[in-house]
Amino acid sequence: xxxxxxxxxxxxxxxxTATLFKLDFAEILVNDELHIFNAKGIFNGENMIxxxxxxxxxxxxxxxxxxxxIFMYKKRIRQIRIVVFTxxxxxxxxxxxxxxxxxxxxxxxxxxxxxxxxxxxxxxLDYLAIRAIGKDEALIRSLNRIR
Numbered sequence: 400x401x402x403x404x405x406x407x408x409x410x411x412x413x414x415x416t417a418t419l420f421k422l423d424f425a426e427i428l429v430n431d432e433l434h435i436f437n438a439k440g441i442f443n444g445e446n447m448i449x450x451x452x453x454x455x456x457x458x459x460x461x462x463x464x465x466x467x468x469i470f471m472y473k474k475r476i477r478q479i480r481i482v483v484f485t486x487x488x489x490x491x492x493x494x495x496x497x498x499x500x501x502x503x504x505x506x507x508x509x510x511x512x513x514x515x516x517x518x519x520x521x522x523x524l525d526y527l528a529i530r531a532i533g534k535d536e537a538l539i540r541s542l543n544r545i546r
Contacts, residue, residue, distance in 0.1 A: 405531035406469055409482070412521040412528070413465030416489075419458045422514040424496060429504045441503055449503055457492045461485055461521075468528075475536045479529055486525050489518045 420438050427434040427441065435442050438458055440451035464485045471478040496518075500509050 403472065403531065403535065405528040405535070406472070408524045408528035408531065409465050409469045412485075412524040413462055413469070415517045415521050415524075416458055416462045416465065419514055419517055420455070423512055424515050425500055425512060426510045427500060427504060428508040428510070429506070434504075436500060441499065449499060451499075454492070454495055454499065457488060457495060461488050461492065464488070465521075475532050475539075479532050479536075482525050482529050482532070486522055489522050489525070493518050 423435055423437045425436040427436060432443055434448060436451075438451050438455050440447050440454075441449040464481055468478050468481045468485065471481060496515060500511075501507070
C-alpha cells in the first residue's frame with residue numbers, strides 16, 4: 400500500500416540512490432593533480448582515468464529494486480527478500496566505492512563527499528522498511544487466525 404511507512408522508507412532510499420548518478424563521491428589528489436570520482440568514473444579534467452560502468456550498474460539496479468519493492472506490497476515476504484538483496488547490493492556498492500578510490504592510485508589523498516554516506520543511510524532505511532513489513536505480515540497472520 401502506498402500509505403504505509405515502509406513505502407516512505409523505500410521511496411527515500413530509492414531517491415537517495417538515484418541521486419548518486421549526478422553527484423560526486425570523492426576528490427582524489429595524486430601528485431598535485433585533482434581527480435573527481437563520480438558514477439561515470441574517475442576523471443582528471445575531461446580525461447577518464449577509470450570507467451565507472453560497474454558503479455553505474457550497481458546504482459541503477461539498486462534504484463530499480465527499491466522502486467520494484469514499493470509496488471510488491473501485496474507479496475510481503477517477497478518484498479522483504481527484495482529489500483534484503485538490496486541491502487547486500489548496497490554493501491557491495493560501498494565496497495566498490497572504496498575499491499575505486501584506493502585501488503586506482505598509490506599514495507592518494509582522498510576527500511570523501513556527503514554522497515558517500517547515502518548508501519549507508521539507504522541501508523538503515525531498508526532495515527526500517529523490513530521491520531515495518533514484518534509487522535504488517537505479523538498483523539495479517541494474526542487476523543487470519545481469528546477468523
